[in-house]
Amino acid sequence: MGHKIITIGRQFGSGGHEIGDRLSKSLGIPLYDRNLVEMAADKMGLSEISVEEVDESVLNTFLSAYRYPDHVNSFTGYGLPLNDSTYLTQSSIIESLAKRGPCIIVGRCADYVLRQNSGCLNIFISASMEDRVKRIMDRYNLTEKEAATAIKRTDRRRKNYYETYTDQNWGSTDSHQLLINVSKLGMERTLGLIEYLYKQP
Template sequence: MTGHKIITIGREFGSGGHEIGQKLADRLGIPLYDNRLVSMAAEELGVKTEDAERVDESSLNTFVTGYTVTPGMYTEFINAASYIPSFDTEVYRKQAEIIKSLAEKGPCVIVGRCADYVLKDRDDCINVFICADKADRKKRIMELYGLNERKAADRIRKTDKERRYYYEVHTGQDWGSIRSHQMLFNVSMLGIDRIVEILAMMYNA
C-alpha cells in the first residue's frame, strides 16, 4: 500500500460536496477534477463538450425525468442494458479511462463521475459521500442559484434522481449508501470546514 493519495467525493445536490472537494484540494495542494472530466472526455472522443455534458451524471436524463422512478425500479433498469444509450455509455467509459489515468499519475480529488467505483481496486483511495439535511440543501441552492423555495426543491429532486440513476446504472450499487462508500459525512452535523479537516488528516496520516 502506497498510502491514501486519491480522494473521491460523491454528493447529494446542494450538500456542499463540490465546495468540500475544492477546499480540500486547495489545502492539500493537489488537483481537483470535476466537470473538467467532461471536456477531457469530449476532446478524446472528438465530440462537442456540450453534447457530453448532456449525459454527464444524468444517464437517460430525458427518459428518467418523465417518470416517477421508485428505488425498486432501479434494478430492473440496470439489468435492461438496452435502455442505456450508446453515447451515454461511451462517455462514461471514456471518463473512467481518464480517471484511472489521473489516479496513476498522482494524488488528486475527484468529485462525482462514479470515481469511487472506477477506482475500487486501488488501495490508495479514500471514497466518501457527502449529504446534508433537506432544509439546509434547499437553502444553499436558493442562495447559489437565486431560486425560490419551490424551484430549489424541484431542482434538488431532479438532480438527485439523475445522479442516483447515473451511478446505479453504471455501478450496480446503491448511490449514497454506506454499502457503496467507505464513509458518509453529514454537512448539517459537521460543517464543511470540519469535514475538510477530517479528510485532510486522513490523507496525511
C-alpha cells in the same frame, strides 16, 4: 501506487464541490469535477454540451439510453450510445489521473472506477434539505420551490447514473468508507476530518 486519491460522491447542494475545492487548496493536489466533462468531450471529439447532456444523468429521458453519436468516436469506436461512450471515456480518464498522482475526483462513479485502488478514500457528502435548498437558491438565484425541484431532479439523475453503471446503491457504505452529513458535522469539521484521514499512513 504510493499516493492517495480522494473521491467525493454528493447530494446536489450538499457542498461536495466546495469541499473538494477547499481540500484541493489545503492539500495542494488537483481537483477534477466538471473539467472531466471537458476532457471527455475533447477525447471523444464531441462538443462539451453534447457530453454534458448525459454526464451523471443517464436515463434522464426515455430516449437518453438510445441516443447515438452521429459520427465515430475515436476513443470507443462506433455503435455505443452516447451515455455509455461518455461513461467509458470518463472512466479511462479517471484511471489515468489516478495513476498520475494524488488528486480529488468529484462524482462520475470515481469510487467504483477506482475500486481496485487501495489508496482511495471514498467519501459521500449529504446535508439536510433545508441547507441544500438555501445553498442552491443562493448559487443559482432560484426560488425555494425551484431549488427544491432542482435538487430532487438532480439527485434522481445522479442516483440513476451511479446505480446503472455500478450495480451499487448510491451513497451506501458498500462503496464508501465515510458518509458525512455536513449539516450535522459542520463544514470546518468535515474538512478537518477528511484532511486528517488523508494524511494518515
